[in-house]
Amino acid sequence: MSISYDDIGDNLRRIVISGRLDMPGTDSVATKLGELIAAPKKGVVVDLSSVKFLASIGIRALITSAKAVQQRGGKMVLVVDGGSSALMSLEATGVDQLIPIFRNAADAERAAVA
Amino acid sequence: MPKGRQSPDRPAGTERPALPGFDELTIGANGAEARRASEWLDTTCRQHNVPQGLAERLALCLHEVLANVITHGGRTALSAPIRLLLEITLEQDCSKASVTVSDAGIAFNPLSVPNRVLPATLGEASVGGLGLVMIRRCSDWLDYRHEDGHNHLTFGARWDAR
Numbered sequence: 707m708s709i710s711y712d713d714i715g716d717n718l719r720r721i722v723i724s725g726r727l728d729m730p731g732t733d734s735v736a737t738k739l740g741e742l743i744a745a746p747k748k749g750v751v752v753d754l755s756s757v758k759f760l761a762s763i764g765i766r767a768l769i770t771s772a773k774a775v776q777q778r779g780g781k782m783v784l785v786v787d788g789g790s791s792a793l794m795s796l797e798a799t800g801v802d803q804l805i806p807i808f809r810n811a812a813d814a815e816r817a818a819v820a
Numbered sequence: 821m822p823k824g825r826q827s828p829d830r831p832a833g834t835e836r837p838a839l840p841g842f843d844e845l846t847i848g849a850n851g852a853e854a855r856r857a858s859e860w861l862d863t864t865c866r867q868h869n870v871p872q873g874l875a876e877r878l879a880l881c882l883h884e885v886l887a888n889v890i891t892h893g894g895r896t897a898l899s900a901p902i903r904l905l906l907e908i909t910l911e912q913d914c915s916k917a918s919v920t921v922s923d924a925g926i927a928f929n930p931l932s933v934p935n936r937v938l939p940a941t942l943g944e945a946s947v948g949g950l951g952l953v954m955i956r957r958c959s960d961w962l963d964y965r966h967e968d969g970h971n972h973l974t975f976g977a978r979w980d981a982r
Contacts, residue, residue: 719875730852730855762950764949783968794958798953798957799954800938805942
């Protein structure tokens with residue numbers, strides 16, 4: 707399980723998570739994710755392309771993060787591979803209708819700062 | 821990995837075209853064990869030629885069921901082993917894979933919980949109850965019984981193997 711980030715200009719932060727966002731995996735990255743989300747960036751892209759398993763506890767962390775960004779006037783979007791297990795989880799819970807999802811990073815970055 | 825039993829191969833010449841399979845696993849009630857169980861289920865399903873997408877759905881359901889037991893099952897759930905039973909039946913027209921989770925926690929029938937209305941906006945979204953939504957959406961059926969002081973929850977998926 708890993709989490710990393712890079713800032714793209716002043717307004718955009720890209721966070722990359724890899725591994726399994728199940729109970730132990732989410733526990734191991736949740737605090738760091740909260741810290742990274744708290745940075746005053748307008749747009750945040752969370753890249754889940756390398757997440758192999760996305761459980762409800764991981765989705766809760768994503769919803770909490772998206773709300774925090776929204777509450778400061780920003781926007782959080784996701785990058786998820788089509789047909790992936792992570793996308794299935796997001797669709798099953800309806801979260802794909804709440805947090806914008808993109809297949810590639812370039813589209814996601816544009817949308818996050820639009 | 822504690823593995824209880826595995827189905828023997830069906831003798832040659834029997835009429836049914838495919839082999840049923842079953843496997844068991846006993847785990848402790850914690851997150852690391854829930855991960856091990858999901859990985860076991862995914863691997864075992866693939867060994868029995870369950871389609872990959874269905875194997876992933878079942879592994880997700882299992883994780884959510886175990887998360888509920890660990891989080892809401894109480895002290896007895898945390899101190900007693902959880903038994904998992906996977907049964908696979910491969911038939912020409914309708915194959916099935918089902919998983920039964922047996923735990924000693926507080927009695928809880930997920931079928932008694934009303935379906936949740938999904939939120940329309942991020943602002944309306946609640947972070948609770950998602951696990952049960954996932955279980956319902958990712959399984960083709962659910963059965964529950966409480967017997968001998970244990971919850972027995974079965975979920976499964978079916979597919980056309982032709």
